Amino acid sequence: MQAKSIYRQFHQKLVIATSLFITVISFIFYGFTKSTIFDELQESLYADAELILKISQRTDLTSENFNVITHGGTNIDIVTLDDIPAVAYTTYKTKNNNYMEILYPFDTTKKQYIKIIKNINSSIDMLNKIFNNILLLSLGGFILVILYAFTVSKSLLKPIIQITRKLTNMDENFLTQIDKNNLPIEFHPLANSINSLTARIENNIRFKKELFIGVAHELKTPLAVMKLKNEVTLMKIRTPEKYQETLKLTVEQINDMNKMISSILDIGRAEGAQFEKPEEIELVQYLQRKTNDYRMLSAKKKIVLTFFSNVNHHEVFLQTTLLNQIIQNFVQNAIKFTPDDKAIAIRLEKQKEQTIISITDDGAGIDESIDLFAPFKRMGQESGAGLGLFLAKNAADSLGAQISLKNRTDGNSGCVATLILRDSPTCKVT
Numbered sequence: 001m002q003a004k005s006i007y008r009q010f011h012q013k014l015v016i017a018t019s020l021f022i023t024v025i026s027f028i029f030y031g032f033t034k035s036t037i038f039d040e041l042q043e044s045l046y047a048d049a050e051l052i053l054k055i056s057q058r059t060d061l062t063s064e065n066f067n068v069i070t071h072g073g074t075n076i077d078i079v080t081l082d083d084i085p086a087v088a089y090t091t092y093k094t095k096n097n098n099y100m101e102i103l104y105p106f107d108t109t110k111k112q113y114i115k116i117i118k119n120i121n122s123s124i125d126m127l128n129k130i131f132n133n134i135l136l137l138s139l140g141g142f143i144l145v146i147l148y149a150f151t152v153s154k155s156l157l158k159p160i161i162q163i164t165r166k167l168t169n170m171d172e173n174f175l176t177q178i179d180k181n182n183l184p185i186e187f188h189p190l191a192n193s194i195n196s197l198t199a200r201i202e203n204n205i206r207f208k209k210e211l212f213i214g215v216a217h218e219l220k221t222p223l224a225v226m227k228l229k230n231e232v233t234l235m236k237i238r239t240p241e242k243y244q245e246t247l248k249l250t251v252e253q254i255n256d257m258n259k260m261i262s263s264i265l266d267i268g269r270a271e272g273a274q275f276e277k278p279e280e281i282e283l284v285q286y287l288q289r290k291t292n293d294y295r296m297l298s299a300k301k302k303i304v305l306t307f308f309s310n311v312n313h314h315e316v317f318l319q320t321t322l323l324n325q326i327i328q329n330f331v332q333n334a335i336k337f338t339p340d341d342k343a344i345a346i347r348l349e350k351q352k353e354q355t356i357i358s359i360t361d362d363g364a365g366i367d368e369s370i371d372l373f374a375p376f377k378r379m380g381q382e383s384g385a386g387l388g389l390f391l392a393k394n395a396a397d398s399l400g401a402q403i404s405l406k407n408r409t410d411g412n413s414g415c416v417a418t419l420i421l422r423d424s425p426t427c428k429v430t
Contacts, residue, residue: 010156011149018145026134033130037123041100042089049104049114052076056106073119079103080112091120098124159187163194175202200397219260222253283314283355284348287327291346294331301340305331309348316355316421322395326403327357329392330417334361338414355421361414365407372405 081103089102098121104114159182166178175198178191226249233246291307298305334344342362349356366372373393389405396403402420 011153014149014152015146018149019142022138022141022145026138030127030131030134034127037127038091038100041118041120041123042102045089045100045102045116045118046104048074048076049102049116052114053104053106073121075117077115078106078112079115080110082111097121159183163187163190167194175205204394204397219257222257226250226253278317278319280315280317281320283316284309284312286320286323287346287348287357290324290327290331294335297332298335298344301335301338303335303338303340304343305346306343307346307348309350311348311350314348314350314355318399318421322399325395326392326401326419327359329388330359330419333388334359334363334417337361337363339363353422357419357421359417360408362412363414365413366405366415368406373403 089100091098091100093099097119099117100120101115101117104116106112106114162182163178166176177195177198180188180191183191229246229249233242287309288307291305295305331344331346338344338361344362345360347356347358347360349358373389392403396419400422402422404418406416406418408414408416
């Protein structure tokens, strides 16, 4: 199917619609003018007939002396009709002359009527002139409409062309925000969406670059340690215990590298999950089930894991894999950094326009000056690749959601991980 120009479609439709409007208005105006002129002629003839009737009541009026009222082109007579006409007046044309005829009751007992026939050529000529003038005005209006359509089409398409050119010139090395000051207010939501998407792409590219640099660094360090340790070990013959020590170090480094590679694979799976088809889930039951699953992990540290909700049922439409990545990362971090015999609370709060899921722990808290959602950012002395929160942030961005990690403000130590779900193309909160 051949692509159509929105510019051409718009001005064509505008020209057609406005031309039809002008045509209809012209015909309505002509019809109204014609009706008005004919009504005035009819009223004038009826007034003459009434005057004749009044005069006849005072004098002995006969057919011979009936020319009481005479006008140019007007004939007056008394006729006898057996049948009363259905139409009070008629118009007709004879030998290029136009006439209007009326019948007015004169003597109903004798079935006599006053018949007045008037030549209306002058009125018809006037109507023709009016019609010609309307035709010329319509033609002029049609030309103005065409010019107006082209002008309006270009003015309306100007911001679209501006945005299109801006997007066309963008690439991963040149990402700029669209200036809304030069755009009509109707295009501001579109500009905001594009600017938001551009910011996300820019952050994603920056994080990806940091990720690649971090991966290279994180993998290079254990390789260098293993290489140095093995070279030193092989410089001379050593005891079996020394070889075992070197092999144990190598295995530990390999395990750390394996965790790193697994985290990188998780990033790939997370990006694949962005294209997963959203599905409807009952969020309260989903979080209750997840809480029960995580209790097996928290039980190892004797941590009490609880779930609270301000609603009994809450349906959402989203990509469950992405939601699971976020919740799982938040809970696992909370368990990792919460001391033994403490508590973790999972809360669901349904508000009017958003849904808030929060995980509150009793740990030591965080340094809020550090961007923990950047790749390879770690908290405390716990082991890990430092990619968990980076994965959670990417998953939240794909859901059109917002996540945060802040210290508690209720006077207790620990932090609160928050996920805010709003309506988005991949997440429907009902």
